[in-house]
Amino acid sequence: MSDTPTRKLAIICSKGSLDMAYPGLILANAARMAGHDAMVFFTFWGLDIVNASKVDHLHLSPIGNTSVPVPAMIAGLPGMEALATRLMQSEMDKHQIPHVREMLEILGDAGAELYACQLAMDLFRLQKSDLVPQVKDVISAMDFIDKSEGAQVIFV
């Protein structure tokens, strides 16, 4: 059991909406629960997930989302995005799904390695101090390629 080589998951989070923040984080946590190594690379809109001032305010957009059964003209009305977000958040609270900030804390405590993308940080004019403390480092795309050697890469 302890002789098998350790599996490694490398997850790229490129989206910043509330619904798309979870898949990568849940998978990374599941990998750690199962005894495998996990790293998460936050790039582009994914930086919103680890941005300290945005992590508690991620939104769900009902527009153009074929999984949300609301006609586009209605979905685009003022307040609809906030409503959709509130409904999703309350549903997740009922199922005791942790808020994104807590998911990051769980991941940090579970030993998953969290990294931010250098290029995206520059693009959005962010410093490491703008990010949640669980982010280990800001790294380049080539660094990610090196760190994910031998890992199963999942792009979200």
Add this chain to the structure above:
Amino acid sequence: MPTKTYAGVTLEVDAEGFLTQSSLWTRDVAAAIAVEAGVPTLGEKHWKVIDFARSDTAAQGQSPGPRRIVVGSGVSMKDLYELFPKGPGKLVARVAGVPKPKACL
């Protein structure tokens, strides 16, 4: 059904090695399973987690995932990973003689 012997007791296990007869579990069995799973000794905090996992499984009808264990046992997530490295999700259930948890957290 395959069987394994721990601390002199022969027990049935499922395909992944989890005990199927929770009632035959003893602390000695747990200690033997722990050694096999790479946890050489079980300290006070280990038992806190194991005892919670067993009582929660009995009460809820399903085994708790790490997050529920952290909330219910008072042991922190960080500590849980130090106590049961290489996957507390599976390791706690294995040592506590309860089924592999189905929880995603």
